[in-house]
Amino acid sequence: MNICIDAGMGLISREKGGIYYLIPQFLDALYKVAPENQYIIYGYFIRKYHSRIKHIKEILTSDKFHFRFLPLPSKIVEITEQKIKFPLIELFLSKNPISVYHGFCGGYLPCFKKIKTVYTVYDLSFEINPGFYQDKWYKYIKDSALRADIIITPSLSTKNDLIRVYDIPDNKIRVTHLGINTSIFKPIEKEIARQFLKKHFPFEKYILTVATSIKRKNLPFLLDVYKMLKEKKIEEKLVIIAGTDYLKNDILKISIDRKIEQDVFCLTEIPVENMPYFYAGAELFLFLSLYEGFGLPALEAMSCGCPVVVSNVSSLPEIVADAGITVSPYDKEEACNKIIEILNNDTIKSAMIKKGLERSKIFSWEKCAKETLEVYKSLVT
Numbered sequence: 001m002n003i004c005i006d007a008g009m010g011l012i013s014r015e016k017g018g019i020y021y022l023i024p025q026f027l028d029a030l031y032k033v034a035p036e037n038q039y040i041i042y043g044y045f046i047r048k049y050h051s052r053i054k055h056i057k058e059i060l061t062s063d064k065f066h067f068r069f070l071p072l073p074s075k076i077v078e079i080t081e082q083k084i085k086f087p088l089i090e091l092f093l094s095k096n097p098i099s100v101y102h103g104f105c106g107g108y109l110p111c112f113k114k115i116k117t118v119y120t121v122y123d124l125s126f127e128i129n130p131g132f133y134q135d136k137w138y139k140y141i142k143d144s145a146l147r148a149d150i151i152i153t154p155s156l157s158t159k160n161d162l163i164r165v166y167d168i169p170d171n172k173i174r175v176t177h178l179g180i181n182t183s184i185f186k187p188i189e190k191e192i193a194r195q196f197l198k199k200h201f202p203f204e205k206y207i208l209t210v211a212t213s214i215k216r217k218n219l220p221f222l223l224d225v226y227k228m229l230k231e232k233k234i235e236e237k238l239v240i241i242a243g244t245d246y247l248k249n250d251i252l253k254i255s256i257d258r259k260i261e262q263d264v265f266c267l268t269e270i271p272v273e274n275m276p277y278f279y280a281g282a283e284l285f286l287f288l289s290l291y292e293g294f295g296l297p298a299l300e301a302m303s304c305g306c307p308v309v310v311s312n313v314s315s316l317p318e319i320v321a322d323a324g325i326t327v328s329p330y331d332k333e334e335a336c337n338k339i340i341e342i343l344n345n346d347t348i349k350s351a352m353i354k355k356g357l358e359r360s361k362i363f364s365w366e367k368c369a370k371e372t373l374e375v376y377k378s379l380v381t
Helices: 018-033 049-059 074-083 088-093 141-147 156-166 190-197 219-231 245-258 272-281 296-303 316-323 332-343 346-360 365-380
Strands: 002-006 038-044 065-070 100-104 116-120 150-153 173-175 206-211 237-242 264-267 284-287 308-311 325-327
Touching: 002 018, 018 038, 018 365, 038 088, 065 088, 074 088, 100 365, 116 141, 116 365, 141 156, 150 156, 150 365, 156 173, 190 272, 206 219, 206 272, 219 237, 219 245, 219 332, 237 245, 237 272, 245 264, 272 296, 284 296, 284 332, 296 308, 296 316, 296 346, 308 316, 308 332, 316 325, 316 346, 325 332, 332 346
Parallel strands: 002 038, 002 100, 038 065, 100 116, 116 150, 150 173, 206 237, 206 284, 237 264, 284 308, 308 325
Antiparallel strands: none
């Protein structure tokens, strides 16, 4: 098969979170499970054209990856495809017969007339919590989902959202859970982790969370819960790995307002390969998000031997199952009491760690790639 992958969002950016982090891992696994296919990596851009191509080729090195970049500004391509409805991208790709075109949430499906299409929708957070987002980034997702031949979601939760919000038929949606990079995210002895972490902070006992936004990750709620925990005299500090310095500044403001700034430590620019030390060194990982399409950080924490407490909403109960503790992201008292119960009971923590390690083994990029490959095959046979 000749499989075209839309690289417009997932590869040309150097951002560290979301699909920018997921797609390179998915493509690497896809090549490993099906090296017989040809993979056409498609994108469009003019600004910093040569440096961006160089960046992509550093990520995808196999000769089975072929790069086709339309040297036009995204706005022109968008108007041509979405407003005028002219199949510019199909015409551009016509030199190489395409078996399947795979687009990703955040972009849009081109106006194809002959090519079969797969569209991955990671979540509908912009529909569930519209006040958290700029609508312009998501304006074509509904139309793309409706036009796609098959939709892929990373969780049953997101599938159910698509059915409920967009009235998409059940049989059009396939669930393929995301994977985890087990060469990076694996258990580390706590003492080794603590030795590594000394260059970041002087204390040993801490609760960990990661955040890429204030509202959706429910940080004001989490900091309120942490304030309650400090009032109950817990010794653990709160460490937050933030996506940007801008976010770090917002977290500091909230911490000062709660008068807990002396116990909250916010870090940015932590390389992915260093994250296992933070997970392994933590007493507990909190992920009290208001909405997740999958919840990869909770899975990463479990795979590093850290007990997790997550929200009981969206995909998180589906992903952690009985390996983690779920709490309402609106009930501070419940969250506070559960956290204290875990922190004060080594037997509970040990059981959670064991279950988490076993649960995390279920998820792999190889499995995700194989299931996605079956979706491609179903469209061309």
